[in-house]
Amino acid sequence: MIYLDNAATTFPKPQSVANSLVRGIKCFGGNPGRSGHLLSLRTSEKIYNIRENIANFFGGQTENVIFTSNCTHALNIAIKGILNKGDHIILSDLEHNSVIRPIFAMSKDNNITYDIAKTFKSNKEETILSFKKLIKANTKAIVCTHASNVTGAIMPIKELGAMCKEKNITFIVDSAQSAGVLDINIKDMNIDILCTAGHKGLYGPTGTGFLILNDGVKLNTLIEGGTGSLSVDLTQPDFSPDRYESGTINSVGIIGLGAGLEFVKKLSLNRIYEHEFQICNKIYQQIGNMNNVKIYINDFNKYSYVPIVICNINGITSNQAVSILSDKGYCVRGGLHCSPLAHKKLGTIDEGVIRISPSCFTSNAEIMQFLKDFRLVAKK
Amino acid sequence: MFMGEFYLIFPTLTFTYKARNILKYRFPRLKIVPTPKSLSGSGCKYAILIKGDLTQILGILEKTNIPISNTVQI
Incomplete structure (x- = not known):
């Protein structure tokens, strides 16, 4: 068999990823951040180190790396977390259903409005102008894929980020096809929320993904629940990552993702x-x-x-x-x-x-x- | 100077590890521990158990924007 569907998910995974998953099951079986015993603390520390490595790789802060089950999950947290009733959002004409459907669902409930910006291959300026023309007084966010999962076309993310910063608009980037393939730095590129999968170019297992919030970005929560912190309070913690990571995280999968990232860095x-x-x-x-x-x-x-x-x-x-x-x-x-x-x-x-x-x-x-x-x- | 042994209590384990990674070079004998029940107040919390000058410790952490819930001398 010759596998050429790596844009859907990479296969095979590196041997180091397979080994890390076995090690994750055998040695890091505690629930991270939930108990004070040795196994829990050992798992917590492992997860922290992976969170830190991801933050360093993408230019973010460790606590602003939020683990999710895939890129769609990350994009839903970002889109639904940033938009409030009456807001307007712009998306590109290359977006995946993981962006289109949450926006469409919110618009059907009459909560928000949206516009689709035309993109132009090999013409950065025209693409940027296309987004710019659609900006309204109530435009809260722009969401754009870093690279199309159909054509592979790379979008002018750095330039769009600069425009969003100037206009005070939240910039959400879907990097499902670019993480592990192209250099991404959320600070340099003025990306407010970077969403990606762990199982594609980062060579982690399926069921992994994350978003990274830039400094100062705060979202409404998609779900609330146990975080292992401030447990007496009935309100969700307001600090990251706990605010966005209710329930037990996929620690074994994240350990695999960590090994995948190390593999990419080495190569x-x-x-x-x-x-x-x-x-x-x-x-x-x-x-x-x-x-x-x-x-x-x-x-x-x-x-x-x-x-x-x-x-x-x-x-x-x-x-x-x-x-x-x-x-x-x-x-x-x-x-x-x-x-x-x-x-x-x-x-x-x-x-x-x-x-x-x-x-x-x-x-x-x-x-x-x-x-x-x-x-x-x-x-x- | 305010020498002694202290619990540095953080709202979340992520900040606890972040603080530990910053402080460990100056205070290699520090340790992460669950916060004693009598000090944890609003539920689950983790703490760094550390020996040294609290003024110096807090000075280092102040530059990092890591929120501290409480500091308690043992």
Whole structure:
């Protein structure tokens, strides 16, 4: 089997991540922050160290790293936590349903209003202007993906962050496809809330994710409950991370995520990106010459895109192609990738696209084999 | 100078560890402990048990914005 669906979740995971999960179960079984005994304190310290490593990697404060079960969970905490009745929010036309649906649900309840900003590939200025034109007096937040999970297009996050700072608007970034691939510093990029998954480019297990709040950002809570702090009070603590982490956290998963982050740091973002980019470039060069294959990206330049390839085979839907490729031992993804806006923009809302996404483990030999079989499928 | 052995009580374990990591270079014998029931007041809390000059300790922590719930001399 050759796995090329790493934009959904990375596979395989590093051996160090697998080892850490076993160690997590065996050695860190206490409930962190809940009891004063040795096992609880040992687990608490381990979680604290991972929280600190994540904060350092993304330029945040340790206590402002909030663990969640995935990026969707993190985005829901951010969006629902920042918006109040009467507020307006702007999202990009590349957003995932994890952004669109919470906003749509809030707007249906007549609580908030929203606008969708058009993005322009390879034209930062036009994209920024597009957001700027939609800002109203009641615009509370802008939410933008760092990189599209459909096209891979990288958005001008630093410039949008500077604009949000100037306009005093909360800037929420979905970095599900960029964390572990691109350099992110929430201070330098003026990101108020960074949301991401732990199981994609950070190589942690599924069921992990987090958000990082920049200094001074305070949200309404999505859930309330036990935090292991101020337990006599009936009100939720007002300090982070406790305010946003009610209930027992996924400590074993977080330990795996910590090992994943260490793996990424050791390999380096630059090496990971370069390796995956050259693989995608090779795929684009080859499939671009296949008669029966339609490609949608003609400007696949370094640092304009994260390493994702999209295409279609004429005469069959993307899901039919995925099924044929699956029978031959290849794991790629078809359909809409939970991003209907991006597909409407691309003109692929009916058939979807085949998405091919490598990881740092994908070898050139695997890609050559894939391309050989892909050519045969496209010829039929 | 205010020498002695103290409990530094923090609202949450995250701040307790953060403070511990800052103080441990100057006060290597400090220890994280559950706050004694008589001092914990509003429920679960964790404390750093530390020996030294409280004025100096608080001076270090003041620069870090770490909130302290209470300090108690033993």
